[in-house]
Amino acid sequence: MKRGLYNIIGCFLAFAIVFSLPVVSSKADDVQDQSYSEEDEDAKGYISVCMNPDGSKTEEWVTFGENGTNYIHVIEYDKDGNRVADLYGSEGTDAEGTKIIQYEGSDIENNEIHKSEKIYASKIREYQTYIYYANGTQVVTNDVRYPDGSTLLVEDYMESGGDEVITIEKTDTDKKLSKEQYRFVKKEVEIESEWGNWTETETVGLSLMGLQPKTKLITIPDSITTYWKSTYDIVSIDDKAFCNNKKVKTIKIGKNVVEIGADAFKNDKKLKTIKIYSDKITKVGDGAFEGIAKNAVIYVKSGKRYKEIVALIKASGVGDGVKFKKLK
Numbered sequence: 298m299k300r301g302l303y304n305i306i307g308c309f310l311a312f313a314i315v316f317s318l319p320v321v322s323s324k325a326d327d328v329q330d331q332s333y334s335e336e337d338e339d340a341k342g343y344i345s346v347c348m349n350p351d352g353s354k355t356e357e358w359v360t361f362g363e364n365g366t367n368y369i370h371v372i373e374y375d376k377d378g379n380r381v382a383d384l385y386g387s388e389g390t391d392a393e394g395t396k397i398i399q400y401e402g403s404d405i406e407n408n409e410i411h412k413s414e415k416i417y418a419s420k421i422r423e424y425q426t427y428i429y430y431a432n433g434t435q436v437v438t439n440d441v442r443y444p445d446g447s448t449l450l451v452e453d454y455m456e457s458g459g460d461e462v463i464t465i466e467k468t469d470t471d472k473k474l475s476k477e478q479y480r481f482v483k484k485e486v487e488i489e490s491e492w493g494n495w496t497e498t499e500t501v502g503l504s505l506m507g508l509q510p511k512t513k514l515i516t517i518p519d520s521i522t523t524y525w526k527s528t529y530d531i532v533s534i535d536d537k538a539f540c541n542n543k544k545v546k547t548i549k550i551g552k553n554v555v556e557i558g559a560d561a562f563k564n565d566k567k568l569k570t571i572k573i574y575s576d577k578i579t580k581v582g583d584g585a586f587e588g589i590a591k592n593a594v595i596y597v598k599s600g601k602r603y604k605e606i607v608a609l610i611k612a613s614g615v616g617d618g619v620k621f622k623k624l625k
Contacts, residue, residue, distance in 0.1 A: 352377075353373070354374040359388070366387055367387065367388040369384070369387060370383070371383070387399055395418065397414070398412075412424070412427075423442075425438070425439050426438045426440075434454075435455040436454050437453040437455075447467070447470050452466075460481065461481040462478060462506070463523065464477070465478075475509065475510065478508075479506060480503065480504045480506050480535065482504050482533060483498050486499045501530075504531075504532065504558075507538050514546070515539065515542075515547070515549070516551075517549065532553055533558065534557050535558045535561070536560055537560045539561060539565060540560045540561065540562065540564055540565070541563070542565045543565075544567065545568050546570065547568075549574070550575060553577065554573075554575040555578060555579055556578070557581045557582060557613075558582045560583070563584045563586075563587050564589075571586070571593065571595045573595065576598045576602045578609065580609070581612070581613040594620045595607075597610075599625055603623060
């Protein structure tokens with residue numbers, strides 16, 4: 298029903314273009330983001346056509362609606378002129394002055410794409426894209442652009458039948474890029490009720506897969522908050538997450554880490570100081586701290602489990618010169 302409505306709107310818009318609006322050049326090379334002004338009192342909408350450097354093209358058909366809401370139909374063509382995407386949506390402004398563009402649906406060879414754009418009164422621009430692939434894989438991205446030129450990009454990649462990975466990329470005002478990558482840690486939970494028993498998958502937290510760029514100090518946080526306001530504890534460090542790091546000298550491990558993966562810091566020859574704030578550690582993989590600086594000091598949170606955690610680290614394999622101290 299919605300798609301049919303948009304088709305009717307599109308036909309009406311085409312009619313309005315022929316009789317009410319200026320003519321767009323038929324030569325693709327002459328069409329560079331041409332659009333019709335909303336200030337034209339007789340206009341029923343406008344078309345914006347953009348030719349991309351790779352030869353692909355994007356057409357945006359907009360029909361002016363009531364109460365400041367406009368209806369949008371975006372058509373994307375590849376460099377060979379094939380129509381590859383149709384996005385339908387609406388455009389308006391909320392009470393706080395935030396401009397919101399919501400693309401409500403599309404289909405690219407049975408893969409759905411949903412997009413939205415928000416332009417805040419402070420000129421912050423926020424873009425969200427949801428892609429649902431036919432094989433079950435989902436990708437959600439949230440891209441925020443700040444007036445000072447800095448950016449924040451969060452991508453949640455959910456592979457069908459596989460891992461779910463969050464990637465966080467930040468650029469500062471000097472365009473320097475930093476990147477964090479986390480993997481969801483999940484477990485099977487048995488549910489018992491009067492209607493029967495079943496198994497559900499529950500998210501325990503996140504496992505840190507790696508950080509870029511390589512720096513002298515690495516801080517593994519207690520938790521992170523994603524763009525959809527969900528907070529997840531960092532409960533583990535992946536195998537080989539920081540192995541062969543030639544720069545790192547100090548590592549700080551957050552209070553929620555339960556497992557340190559095999560070879561996590563192996564051959565980090567300049568690593569002299571490790572501070573472990575977690576008293577929850579139950580597993581340290583083989584070679585996790587093998588090959589760190591010969592005179593390194595590992596500080597472990599003092600408490601009832603201090604000796605147990607030290608024993609786990611020693612059993613994983615550390616040099617004879619490595620010392621252990623209590624972290625208060």
